Amino acid sequence: MATFFLVIIYLAFISLGLPDSLLGVAWPVMQLEFKAPLETAGYLFMTIAGGTIISSLASGTILKRFGTGKVTFVSCLMTAGALLGFAFAPSFVWLIICAIPLGLGAGSVDAGLNNYVATHYKAHHMSWLHCFWGVGATISPIIMAQSISEQNSWRQGYFVIAGIQFALVVILFFTLPLWNKVAKNNNSIASEKSEESKSALYNNTKPLQIRGVKLALVSFLFYCGVEATMGLWGSSFLVNVKDLPVASAAKWVSFYFGGITIGRFFAGFITLKVSNRTIIRVGQITALAGAGLLLLPLPSSFSLVGFIMIGLGLAPIFPSMLHETPTRFGKEHSQTIMGYQMAVAYTGTTFIPPLLGFGASHLSIGIFPFFLVLFAAAMLLGSEKLNVLLNKEQKVEY
Known part of the structure; x- marks a missing residue:
């Protein structure tokens, strides 16, 4: 039963990725129809x-x-209804x-499913969960592109994706009783002695006050x-700094996303075989x-290597940090x-890329690799300081 239930969670994460890449693909056609800037x-x-x-x-x-x-059921119902609203x-x-x-x-639903898997399943399921998000984010542009090319209708693309979401809503409705049952089974099997002591220590502490x-x-x-x-400005960097054709730059950026998935x-x-902490650090x-590598004055082919390295490096970090x-x-x-x-992750996704865009508009897109190095170094520094703190307090066992 637990395996079947995990398949349901994977399907939910595919549905979570479905809407994420739709707007960018459909907007050139939507813009013309709505006569919007x-x-x-x-x-x-x-x-x-x-x-x-x-x-x-x-x-x-x-x-x-x-x-x-x-919450997963209602959230998926909301997103399905919203996508249907886009279609009409x-x-x-x-x-x-x-x-x-x-x-x-x-x-x-994103926070809920991530915590559910982090609490009740092992680390490899978290990595595969986010891999399935990539599957959803890859499928939806294909569906939209086919709708636009065959019927010249972006609305049909949104309608099809909404239909897939509603199908998942039906599945979630009939599997609602399984959630608590699977959670109880997993909790009864797992040893939680160290967890209980940790919860006792943190019981009267507000989450943001926890060290x-x-x-x-x-x-x-x-x-x-x-x-x-990387996703927003990588192509612009390759075209304007490395003098690559637009089609080639787009293909190289796809290798970056492929590296993540x-x-x-x-x-x-x-x-x-390897702990989350080690995987995070190596990534x-x-x-x-x-x-x-993107900073160095090397031939453009080395930029492809840099893009793939960044994608492969980023791949395990997010799911491993969530599972921890x-x-x-x-x-x-x-x-x-x-x-x-x-919430902080979405904040970074929303505001940091425009910050680079603002800087590039006043200077040059050549600042792209400097920003990447700065952000990656800050991420590594924050993670390692956290490791030192956790080691001192002996709250985590590896």
Whole structure:
């Protein structure tokens, strides 16, 4: 039963990735239909991200009250309805309105599923979980591209994705009783002596007052800064600095995303033998080395190596840091802290790439690798300081 239930969670994470890459693919056609300026896509993105940040921050309270299963069901229902709203939106204003539940639905289910897997399953499942998010984020542009090319309709693409989401909503509805049952089974099997003592120590402590939480948040902020900055500005760097054709630059950026997805798949096997802490450290050093490679005045082919190194390095970091949350800070507050981490992660994704864009508009896109090195170094520094703190307090056993 636990295996079947894990498949349901994987399907939920595929659905979580489905909407994430739709807007960028569909916007060139949507823009023409709504006669909207190019930059208005940014308003939609910010609305979705704002809703996600808010629901992530509130997820601890919401999930404790209603449970992960119910919140996942309602959140997926909200995102399915929002996507359907996109498909029938008569104006740009309606897109903004539909973007609100799309963002709110994503935040709670993201934090809830991450904490559920971190609490009840081993580390390799967390890596594979985020690999399946990549599957969803890869499938949706294919569906949208086919809808646009065959029927010249971006609305049909949103309609199909909404249909997939509603199908998942039905599955989640009929599996609601399994959530508590599987959680109880896992808890009865697992040994929780050290966890109980940790929860007792933290029982009267507010989550943000627990030592090390803020350092963990720093790591999440700069991780997402590196990941999103690579995705948004990598192609511009290759075209304007390395003089690559646009098509070649796009292909190289796809290798970066491929490195993340494939890296997470293989990281799941590596976690069977290697601790999360070691995987995080190696990944951060690899990403930093890849960013450093982009700084050097080498032939453009070395930039491809740098992009792949950054992708492979980033691959295991995010899921491994999420899986460490209950171990680092105790199950008593892990759900709330998970929500904080997701909120900070979305904050980094939303605001750090535009910061580089602002700097590049006044200087040059040539600052791209310097920013990457700075963000990757800050991520590594925050993570290592957290390790030192946890070692001193002997809260984590490796």
